Each structure stands twice: as structure tokens, then as C-alpha cells.
Amino acid sequence: MITHNLGYPRIGAHRELKKANEAYWAGKINATELEQTARSIRLNNWYLQKDAGIDIIPCNDFSFYDHVLDTCLMTGAIPARYHELLVDKQLSQLDLQFAMARGYQKEGLDVTAMEMTKWFDTNYHYIVPEFAANQQFSLFSEKVITQYHEAKRAGFQAKPVLLGPVSFLLLGKEKEKGFHRLQLLGKLLPVYLEVLSKLNDLDAHYIQFDEPCLSLNLNKVEQDAITKAYTTFQQAFPHMHFILASYFECYGENLQTALNLPVQTLHLDLVRCPSQLDDILATDIKHKKLRLSLGVVDGRNIWKNDYDKSLALIQKAQQALGADRLLLAPSCSLLHVPCDLDLETDEASLPATIKSWMAFAKQKLDEVKTLADLSTDNPSVNALQDLKDNQAAMESRRTSPLIHRPAVTARAAAVTDTDARRATPFLQRKQAQQAVLRLPKFPTTTIGSFPQTPAVRSWRNKWKKGELTPAEYDALIKEETAASIRWQEEIGMDVLVHGEFERNDMVEYFGEQLEGFVFTRYGWVQSYGSRCVKPPVIFGDVSRKDAMTVYYTRYAQSLTNRPVKGMLTGPVTILQWSFVRNDQPRAATCLQIALAIRDEVSDLEAAGIKVIQIDEPALREGLPLRKENWEKYLYHAVRAFKVASSGVQDKTQIHTHMCYAEFNDIFESIAALDADVITIETSRSQNELLEGFASFQYPNDIGPGVYDIHSPRIPAEEEMVDLMEKAMTVIPADQLWVNPDCGLKTRDWPETKAAVAAMVAAAKTLRNKVPA
Incomplete structure (x- = not known):
């Protein structure tokens, strides 16, 4: 099975990006030095994923601040109050991005920041796009193209990651009354087509579109918008391989829409919703060419993967579709977990027993590759040993006296309605x-x-x-x-x-x-x-x-x-x-x-x-x-x-x-x-x-x-x-x-x-x- 990753932490294992950003804001380093830190983080992430055996490595998952804000810049969805910064102050794209995220108050100008809110049910915050009835879109930032070119030049088979157009619109807000932001889709799609054209010219093959709004309760208009967008993309670029990813939940009533999309691979979050695999296999998917990306490694939590449970899901999919129609991945971007468990050497704060139950981003890549190895007809000796070690860790955690304290559970069981009322x-x-x-x-x-x-x-x-x-x-x-x-x-x-x-x-x-x-x-x-x-x-x-x-x-x-x-x-x-x-x-x-x-x-x-x-x-x-x-x-x-x-x-x-x-x-x-x-x-x-x-x-x-x-x-x-x-x-x-x-x-x-x-x-x- 092909392995891929949906995204990797962008901050650096030692928070290099945080320190560099704050040094730049304080005037202690210049833009060139900040970009050098960013490039180092990107290269390190790509090499790390390649060394782990990941076949398709994401790019454009890096951002100086936020990937939704990056999409605002890509599509030229820049609120009018920042135009003076562009025209009069001639701010660079980097400084404009920070002004949109943090506000701008200097040299006689006082411009407020854009709204910020939670990314679905995570503690990650994204910058909320702002839309007007007469909104115009145009390609402004080519970050996705330059980062793909950077990865290609460095020798990586990279997969550009884009926030899908419908989720981008739904995650934003109308800043005036009398229209719905989905009405802007027709104006927005040409920018995406221009981006895809430039990537196609660079011989990009795999493109990951994130449409996490497919995990929400969408109505018919919203479902039709998804269909319109990907039909447009596929008709324009029939030889590109589109991986459509939703995560954090089931597709629910959006499943049939997702299965009928003209994309080559559909990603499933099988950590949050393992039951959806049965739902999909019960459809006519066997008679389609659609591939499935099985997200079996938890991208949201730090616990080690239970190989036996994951292998049961993988084998079920293999028996129905065959290994050549399956990709293996984490459930979502690894943005939400720490970088590397190997850095944790202080047993006083993290005892070895508990550490043995855990996996961070780097270790989760190894889990994906090991599960792919174990799913072959002839698993390697190393993979079989990893399976034994994994089974031992699962049993250790299940039976550990460190976890269960009867007095605590008894007190919780005794709570009454009176205890929960002023x-x-x-x-x-x-x-x-x-x-x-x-x-x-x-x-x-x-x-x-x-x-x-x-x-x-x-x-x-x-x-x-x-x-x-x-x-x-x-x-x-x-x-x-x-x-x-x-x-x-x-x-x-x-x-x-x-x-x-x-x-x-x-x-x-x-x-x-x-x-x-x-x-x-x-x-x-x-x-x-x-x-x-x-x-x-x-x-x-x-x-x-x-x-x-x-x-x-x-x-x-x-x-x-x-x-x-x-x-x-x-x-x-x-x-x-x-x-x-x-x-x-x-x-x-x-x-x-x-x-x-x-x-x-x-x-x-x-x-x-x-x-x-x-x-x-x-x-x-x-x-x-x-x-x-x-x-x-x-x-x-x-x-x-x-x-x-x-x-x-x-x-x-x-x-x-x-x-x-x-x-x-x-x-x-x-x-x-x-x-x-x-x-x-x-x-x-x-x-x-x-x-x-x-x-x-x-x-x-x-x-x-x-x-x-x-x-x-x-x-x-x-x-x-x-x-x-x-x-x-x-x-x-x-x-x-x-x-x-x-x-x-x-x-x-x-x-x-x-x-x-x-x-x-x-x-x-x-x-x-x-x-x-």
C-alpha cells in the first residue's frame, strides 16, 4: 500500500518558528533570516518523512501563521481595510499576512486584525475569512507553487495541500447582509484553476484538497457546491490525482456526495469514525475506480496505535478492494500532536512506563509505515517484532495499576443532581x-x-x-x-x-x-x-x-x-x-x-x-x-x-x-x-x-x-x-x-x-x- 501524510507540525521540534516569528516582530531579525528558519523547518520535515518511508509527502502544509489565512492571501481575499497597507505602505506579503492576523498600529495607521476562531473541535485557531457581496478573487500569493517547487528541487515526491474552496467559503463570514458566501464559488474557482495550472506546469501529480466541512451536517446546496467544485477541477485537469480529505468525523449524510465526486482518492478518518468503512463497503464502491485513504493512526492524540485494531480495519478493506486501491495515512494532519517523543528523556516528568504507551508525530509516521509492512503477504522481520512490542505495550497499559483508583471512580458515581445545581x-x-x-x-x-x-x-x-x-x-x-x-x-x-x-x-x-x-x-x-x-x-x-x-x-x-x-x-x-x-x-x-x-x-x-x-x-x-x-x-x-x-x-x-x-x-x-x-x-x-x-x-x-x-x-x-x-x-x-x-x-x-x-x-x- 502507498503511504502518505496529510500534514506535519510547522513549529519545529524546538519551536524554532515561534522564536523566529517573535524575533522578527520585535525587529531582532530580518525577513531573510525568518525565511531561512522557515526553509530549514520545511526541509527537515520533508527529510524526516522520507526517512520514515512515507511515499507521498505533503507540501504547503507549512505556514508562518495559519493555513486559512494563507488561503485568503492565495485567493486575494484581503479585506478592504488592508488595502492602504498594500498601496501606501507597500507592505510585503509577509508583513501583510502578519497585519491581517495581528493588526497594524504604526505610522499613523490603526488597522484591526481579522477575527479568529477554533478549527472545528480542536484548540487550533484559524483566521476567519471575510467576504463581501461584490467580492473579487485573484491569485495574490503563490506560496503553494513556490513551496512545491522548493520540495521538487530538493528531490521529494511532494503533494501540495490546499484548503478546498467550499470549506474555505463556509469557514468564512459575510461582512454585509443580502448574500450567502457560497454564491461566491463561481468567482473563486478560477483562482484555484490557475493554481492547479501552475502546479500542472511543474508536473505535480498528487493534489490534496482538504474539505473538512464534509464532516458537518451539510444541506443540499452545500453538497452541490462540493460537486460543482471538483467536477470543474477534474474536467480541467483529468490527469491529476486528487486526494480529497475530510477528518475529525464521519461523512454522515454527505457520504454519497463524497463517493460520487470525480476524485481519485477519498480519505477516511477511521480513528474518529471506524464504522464508516463498513458503510462505504456496503455501497457499490467495488465497481468504481475510487481509492480509499485509510486514516488509522490518530493524528489528534499521543497514544500509541493499537496495531491489532488497525490491522483488522486494513484487512477488511483489502479483502473488499485489494491493496492497490488503498493508501495508508494518519487520521488527519499531525499539526495537532508534538513533534518527537525521542526528545523526552526526563523520566521524572514522564515515567518510562507511561512513555512506552505514547507516540508523537515522528513516531506516528513509523506506525503508518509499519502497518503498511504488516499488511503485506510477507511482513519484514522488523515489522513483526514491532507488532509484538506493540501488543505488549497495549497489554501493559490495559493492566497497569497506575491508571485505576477505585476511590475516584466511586466518588464520581455518587454525584447527584443536587450536587450540580445552585x-x-x-x-x-x-x-x-x-x-x-x-x-x-x-x-x-x-x-x-x-x-x-x-x-x-x-x-x-x-x-x-x-x-x-x-x-x-x-x-x-x-x-x-x-x-x-x-x-x-x-x-x-x-x-x-x-x-x-x-x-x-x-x-x-x-x-x-x-x-x-x-x-x-x-x-x-x-x-x-x-x-x-x-x-x-x-x-x-x-x-x-x-x-x-x-x-x-x-x-x-x-x-x-x-x-x-x-x-x-x-x-x-x-x-x-x-x-x-x-x-x-x-x-x-x-x-x-x-x-x-x-x-x-x-x-x-x-x-x-x-x-x-x-x-x-x-x-x-x-x-x-x-x-x-x-x-x-x-x-x-x-x-x-x-x-x-x-x-x-x-x-x-x-x-x-x-x-x-x-x-x-x-x-x-x-x-x-x-x-x-x-x-x-x-x-x-x-x-x-x-x-x-x-x-x-x-x-x-x-x-x-x-x-x-x-x-x-x-x-x-x-x-x-x-x-x-x-x-x-x-x-x-x-x-x-x-x-x-x-x-x-x-x-x-x-x-x-x-x-x-x-x-x-x-x-x-x-x-x-x-x-x-
Whole structure:
């Protein structure tokens, strides 16, 4: 069988791209040096895949920031507000790309960034395309052509990867009313045809089109658009081999459309949906020429492949179609997993036993090749030994006493409906909370974190290395915390935060203190742009050992008479942003985490903390792609949050935070969380989300983010007042809070202080405009 890969991590095994991007943004390196780093990463990735025995290697899976943004540039879908940068400032394509992703604020120009949201049910964020009714498309960026030529020149049989035209349109948004973005397909296809023509001139044979929207519930118009696009491509280039890839779910009711497309190979995610192989083999596929790409190696998680299970699927397909009609691959791009398990040599953080159950991107390539070898009539000696080793690893994990803790599962089984419900309704709680907190109209707060400066990060590293004593480290963190409290008081913040200077990542920090987690040193994955995260690994039953956040929160509260928020990450987000064990239902693991967070909430309340925020930015991210599976997920997700948050008195105010996702279709579940205050991202989308909250008549308090913290630009006070006034047209003023979009950890102090001070000033202006 031919082996291929859908995509490889673009950040580099040591986050070389992140470091180079940030150095370029800071003016420390030039564009040539940045491109040298990028070229080195691409070449290394191609050689690594070739050495692993992968037959068809992807190209154009590399991006400086985001592949959807790259498609905007390829097709010339550049919003009008950036045209001045192109014409007057003559920005390079590289700088234009970064301006579209991050905003641009210099030399008298102030241009906002494009909206950003989650890539299906992952923690990867993509830049949302913007479309107008009179949208014009033209080939602007030839990155896909230059990267194919680069790979070919280096001697690789490369396969250009393109985001399919229909998914590109569906992933975007109309920026004016009166049309649907799919109506633009006829204008868009000529650009794709031009790209294919240029690739054809370079003798490209395999072309991978990603149409992940085929995993969603598509209507007839959307299905017909898919058919139109690929019929157009095949008629124009009948000798090209088109691999059409969807992933993260079944094709569902789109299956017949997918099977009838004039493409040569159809990719199946058999990790998320192994049952679809039977569905396909039950059709008339045996009488067609269509090939199947079997995605049997998990591209989303870090657990070693179970060879016996994969071989059963492969053999079933072989018996029906023959090996010559099959390709073997990971389930999706390996963008979502770390680069190389071989780098993990610290047994203190990742014990050898647990490491033996795992595989990162490099190792997953080996799994694909080994499975292809084992599927032949005469497997090699090495492949047969790998099979024995794999079977031993599966048995070791299944029987390991490290995983199962009866007391944890018994406690989860004993949870009742009363445990998942606040004692009284919101309006009654709000009165009790106001009597204690005495907050003004339009109360101000931030989402939790303040800048993690190089100094702060160095303290943590030195403490972990033993270069700072615990007492020295504690004194430094307290000094930084005290300074942040003084500054918040000076500018007039209403509900303060301690700044989270002692924390690394919002999930990793908690995972380090919970049973059932282990950690990697080099397990980085891209979240967005240069932002990389290192997800914890949940390998077994989860419980809390000791209080995790009380110490520094109580210290911060001791410094001020104003309320200081206790800051926690919610159970769904801890689950979603970790690599989760796959030997029990995710809902069971989520409830275990919820009980651990419930214990922490109780301890914070007992320590005198009157406001507690339980962040759930990943609630929407975890939603299954197919609507028929939503109800079950939302029931368990909402229940987990309520278990975590409901063990408090009426006077204790519970906040939650959500960002960078589409919430309009799950308002009932968001309301069911029954958080006293929800803060959400709305600034990039210009408060678009609030219209949905208003239509739903959201009952509790809400803080629409008034400025985008993922952009370095500093918004003016007037801009924030304007956003809040827009919010007041759809949400009653007495329900509104004023806050940023998200935490401020990734920003620096000068821009943070300027933006937050402007935000507090905006709230004061609003209070003068709107009488109490």
C-alpha cells in the first residue's frame, strides 16, 4: 500500500518558528533570516518523512501563521481595510499576512486584525475569512507553487495541500447582509484553476484538497457546491490525482456526495469514525475506480496505535478492494500532536512506563509505515517484532495499576443532581452578591492573567532548576503580585485579579497538581500564530491532592479591600486542552476533573474569596461536529461545570469565560451553566456574538470583551465606549460588565497598562452617560 501524510507540525521540534516569528516582530531579525528558519523547518520535515518511508509527502502544509489565512492571501481575499497597507505602505506579503492576523498600529495607521476562531473541535485557531457581496478573487500569493517547487528541487515526491474552496467559503463570514458566501464559488474557482495550472506546469501529480466541512451536517446546496467544485477541477485537469480529505468525523449524510465526486482518492478518518468503512463497503464502491485513504493512526492524540485494531480495519478493506486501491495515512494532519517523543528523556516528568504507551508525530509516521509492512503477504522481520512490542505495550497499559483508583471512580458515581445545581435562582443570588460586593454600574475586571515578562519566566525556570530557593521564588512572586494589585487600585479597577505570575499554562498549572496527569518537556503544539501550548497528558483517574490556588489568591486579597477573583480553569477546558486517556469515555474523565475543581472552589470560598472565575473557553470546542451527537455532549459538559461551581453560598459570585468560538448555536447550554457572570470575546467580531445573546434573552450578567488582547494594537477609550454602546442596544445596561477579550499573559506591560487604563476610563464614561 502507498503511504502518505496529510500534514506535519510547522513549529519545529524546538519551536524554532515561534522564536523566529517573535524575533522578527520585535525587529531582532530580518525577513531573510525568518525565511531561512522557515526553509530549514520545511526541509527537515520533508527529510524526516522520507526517512520514515512515507511515499507521498505533503507540501504547503507549512505556514508562518495559519493555513486559512494563507488561503485568503492565495485567493486575494484581503479585506478592504488592508488595502492602504498594500498601496501606501507597500507592505510585503509577509508583513501583510502578519497585519491581517495581528493588526497594524504604526505610522499613523490603526488597522484591526481579522477575527479568529477554533478549527472545528480542536484548540487550533484559524483566521476567519471575510467576504463581501461584490467580492473579487485573484491569485495574490503563490506560496503553494513556490513551496512545491522548493520540495521538487530538493528531490521529494511532494503533494501540495490546499484548503478546498467550499470549506474555505463556509469557514468564512459575510461582512454585509443580502448574500450567502457560497454564491461566491463561481468567482473563486478560477483562482484555484490557475493554481492547479501552475502546479500542472511543474508536473505535480498528487493534489490534496482538504474539505473538512464534509464532516458537518451539510444541506443540499452545500453538497452541490462540493460537486460543482471538483467536477470543474477534474474536467480541467483529468490527469491529476486528487486526494480529497475530510477528518475529525464521519461523512454522515454527505457520504454519497463524497463517493460520487470525480476524485481519485477519498480519505477516511477511521480513528474518529471506524464504522464508516463498513458503510462505504456496503455501497457499490467495488465497481468504481475510487481509492480509499485509510486514516488509522490518530493524528489528534499521543497514544500509541493499537496495531491489532488497525490491522483488522486494513484487512477488511483489502479483502473488499485489494491493496492497490488503498493508501495508508494518519487520521488527519499531525499539526495537532508534538513533534518527537525521542526528545523526552526526563523520566521524572514522564515515567518510562507511561512513555512506552505514547507516540508523537515522528513516531506516528513509523506506525503508518509499519502497518503498511504488516499488511503485506510477507511482513519484514522488523515489522513483526514491532507488532509484538506493540501488543505488549497495549497489554501493559490495559493492566497497569497506575491508571485505576477505585476511590475516584466511586466518588464520581455518587454525584447527584443536587450536587450540580445552585441553591437559589440567579436574581436572588445577584442581590446577595451586590450586598457584599457593592459594585458600580458597568463593573470592570480583567480575565485573569497579566504579562508573563521574561523576568517572571526566568524566576520560574530558576526555581525549577534549584537556582532559586522556594522562599526566594515566593518573595519574587509576591512582589510582582503586590505591584499588580497596587496598579489595579490606582486605575480604579472594580474586581481585581492577582495576575497568575506563579502559573505557566492555564491547564498545565492545574495538571501539575492533580493526580492522573504527566507532563512532557518538548510536547509543544501550535494554538495560533506563534502561540504554542504544551498539553498535559491525562493517563489515569484524576483527583486533587492539595489546594492549588488558595495561597497566592489569599495573599492578593490581603493587600486590598476590593474583591480579588479566584482564578480556575474549568473541567471541560482542562479535558479539551489535554491529551486525554482513550480507554474510558471522556465524560467520565471530565466529571473526575470537575470534582477536583469543586474542592478548590470550596477552599477559595472558605479563604474569604468572594468572586471565583471558572474558565471554560473550550466548551464550544468540544462540541461534536455532527449535530445528532450534541445533546449527549452538552449534557455531560454542563453537568461537569455545575458540579465544579455549585457547592458555594449565594453571596459567592461565580464567573466563567469563553472566547474565540461560535456560541450562537448553544445558548441554552451556556445559560444552563448558570454562572453569575460570563465574559466573552466580541471585539474582533464587533459584538456580533451579542446579537445572539440578545435574541436568546440571556438571563445572567455578561462582559463583552471590549478589546482584542491577541493584537498588539492599543484601542482608544472612545473605541471601547462605542463597543459597549453597541452592546447596550441588545443587552440591558444593568447586565453588562467591562473587560478585555481574554487574559493578558502574552502581552507586555506598557501596552497592557495603556489598554486597561483606557478600558477603566471607558467604564467611567459609560457610568456618566447612563444614570444608575
